[in-house]
Amino acid sequence: MRTNVLLVEFGVELDLSRDDLGQPDLPGLWERLYRHCRPGMLQCIDPEHPVGAPPWLYLRVNENGTREARHISAEGEHRTPGESDEHKALKERIARAAESGGFEAVVEQRPKHRRRQTDVLVRGDGVLLGCEPQLSPITAATVRRRSKVATDDGITPMWMTNSPTSKVIDQAPWARIDRKVWHEYLNDTELPVRGGVRGLVIEECSRMATVCPDKRAGRRCSGWHGSWTDARALERFDDLIVKAAARELVPVNVQRTATRSVWFWVPASDLEKIETIGPFASDGTLNDIILRVDSRPRLRDQSCRYGQDSGHRLPPAAARDSGEPVSISLAAPPAPPKMMFLNWSGRQHWAAQALPCRICRKATNMRDEQARPCHKACAEEELRWG
Secondary structure, three states, X not given: OOOOEEEOOOOEEEOOXXXXXXXXXXXXXXXXXXXXXXXXXXXXXXOOOOOOOOOEEEEEEOOOOOEEEEEOOOHHHHOOOOOOHHHHHHHHHHHHHHHHOOOEEEEEEOOOOOOOOEEXXXXXXOOEEEEEEOOOOOOHHHHHHHHHHHHHOOOEEEEEEOOOOOOOOOOOOEEEEOOOOHHHHXXXXXXXXXXOEOEEEEEEHHHOOOOXXXXXXXXXXXXXXXXXXXXXOEOOHHHHHHHHHOOOEEEEEEEOOOOOEEEEEEEHXXXXXXXXXXXXXXXXXXXXXXXXXXXXXXXXXXXXXXXXXXXXXXXXXXXXXXXXXXXXXXXXXXXXXXXXXXXXXXHXXXXXXXXXXXXXXXEEEEEOOOOOEOOHHHXXXXXXXX
């Protein structure tokens, strides 16, 4: 028996152990829902919701006469007419986040060729974001096809999902958020981004726990290496929209194997520290937004080149000596430091409590003329050098 059942229409939780389902203000609720549940009516809000299971429930009576709530099969979600409340709420939140960041957002944008319909189109700083909240099952081929249509129109696709097993993941620029009740997407509660955003971590080879990425097995490497990590999570979903529109976050594609590549978002400042893969820097670029990088990013050469001939430096000019005498005036030598000795024999220069010296920060019981903790030697040194 499941008691974590949400009646989406009224936003109330049902108690299947009671005849009135725990809602005395809604008479006849069981008769209304029993054998009439459709996707979008009852939602599972169990904290231990099975990974990948559909969120919608239906009511039944088992062989013992006990009321139960079971998950509707995923295939039923394909037949759901219209648009779910979760999808509508997430679109509204995306548009609201973009507008609060100073960017224009258009909901259900459709071009003249009618080959696509973008849920929310955000006009950012030199980039168009095609935000696609995908809460229902979808195939990887469909994600790639729809992303290709968007990129052909000069739009950077941005997919969102709340399922860790969604086919959206890695197939296009994506982000994963938590599964919530539809009205929770509309309030101001925190909505962390759980996946799809990574950051560059730079480590010294000698401190890495793995073999040198440059395959220098058995040889000492004094270099630094970079890697992409999932530790760079965003605390607010709204920041993802605003930062991507401002080009502070950019999507990159990493080739894992000969036939598989993955997408994720990285800070634009991290891309400035690495070298992009040569032929893909132009072929895989969309308005300088979508790039292809190496799975083991190669850091830009930051070694010092001072004094080395780069081949572009002009030859030194010949010395010009007119034969005229040169007169110079020498500066006066610096005065030797003054020897200063203080007389702190009075009682006012001693305290029972030891405090950090105002100069060397070591503990002392001595006090200066202003009753501040200070060593006598530190005060004399201060006077000596002015």
